[in-house]
Amino acid sequence: MEQLTQGDSSNTMEVTILIVDDSKSYRHLMATMLAKWGFSVFEAEDGECALRLLEQQPVHIVISDWEMPVMDGVELCQAIRKSDFGHYIYVILVTARQSLDDLLTGMEAGADDFLSKPVNQSQLRARLHAAERVLLLENTLAARNEKISSAYRQIESDLQAAAKIQHSVLPAHNLSLAGFEADWMFLPSAYVSGDLLNYFSLDERHIAFFSVDVAGHGVSAAMLSLAVSREFMTGRISSQLLISQNEAGESTPVAPHQVVAELNQRFCLDNDEVFSYYTLIYGVIDTTNGQGTLCQAGHPTPFVIGSGGELQAVGQGGMPVGLFPDAEYQDSHFTLGVGDRLYLYSDGITECENHQQELYGEERLQQLLCEYRKLPKNQLFQRVEKALSAWHSGETDALQEQDKKPSRPFADDISLMAIERIT
Secondary structure: OOEEEOOOOOOEEEOEEEEEOOOHHHHHHHHHHHHHOOOEEEEEOOHHHHHHHHHHOOOOEEEEEOOOOOOOHHHHHHHHHHOOOOOOOEEEEEEOOOOHHHHHHHHHHOOOEEEEOOOOHHHHHHHHHHHHHHHHHHHHHHHHHHHHHHHHHHHHHHHHHHHHHHHHOOOOOOEEEOOEEEEEEEEOOOOOOOEEEEEEEOOOOEEEEEEEEEOOOHHHHHHHHHHHHHHHHHHOOOOOOOEEEOOOOOEEEOOHHHHHHHHHHHHHHHOOOOOOOEEEEEEEEEOOOOEEEEEEEEOOOOEEEOOOOOEEEOOOOOOOEOOOOOOOOOEEEEEOOOOOEEEEEOHHHHOOEOOOOOEOHHHHHHHHHHHOOOOOHHHHHHHHHHHHHHHHHOOOOOOOOOOOOOOOOOOOOEEEEEEEEOO
16 A cells, blocks of 8 residues: 655555546546555545545545536535645646646646646656655644644643632732722733732731732743742741741731842842842731831832822832842831722833833823722722723723723733722
């Protein structure tokens, strides 16, 4: 049997040929000759019969007469190219036509090669060798594409699993703690995000919060954001990163600027092998009086919007974490009254570009949050997402179309957290 060998492997595939001609004696003559050469052969009397057989049998080469009743060779070529048989079918048209226009017609219909009547055996054998080379290349390419597709599916599955893990460390929506309530918006630019945020009880009197944005995108950024989150989660349980004890055994929150400075020392040491850095907001709120303290380390400046619409920026700038081991950080103070909200956000919002490469900016964000300050936080976040989508895509009616999704993905990770004093 004639066989195709895929690459250097031992896997082979038997080559089958379909002869399509309305002359039974001609089909028998061709089939006998091809069988002697080792091919597996099928026969069909016209194009429609050929198509039915192609759906049932794995045929690799079709040798078809041009002139046939019911469906001629050109129509058969067109039908083969419009169909998907799971593999490439090499088509040779047999014809007495010799004009250039006829050859162009056959090629446009999808024919790979031509043979003149009466068929010369040497020419036929040469044409079949050419067909085998093409089919071998097609098989090799198909096998490689399948390997690539399989690898892509595995990567996609792994990224989806990573995204689930990252989402699992986010706090619950509308989480209420000691008279304060927090909610958040989290929009990765890909499967996973370099942004991460959280809000949790520090002790009976204090709640803590952080928002981190790792430089870069993708898996490496997401891994570092999870590492930062782990520092905060373990820091309130098994180390004195967030809580310190005095000689009397009394626990007090560590000042945010000291926490950030300690993280900076740790990550600067880690950067000896892989250079990376991140921006960060970390803060603590005293739930008995609403007084808060936060440290800003290169992160966009947070702000408080009062229940009456007044706005106060909170922060001193600061260096990102992980760049310079001797970097110094400062605390900033604020107070939340009942109905006031503290907003923390990543630069994926303010640096969102429109088609003119104009940034959305801090002022637009503040105006939007002030305008809709009385909305529940989840509805407010929907407004923010629609506004960013409209800005990014140029679709100015996106705010009115509540169910509309962004027409193209955002270029950077987006996160936004609101902490509100409710009692």
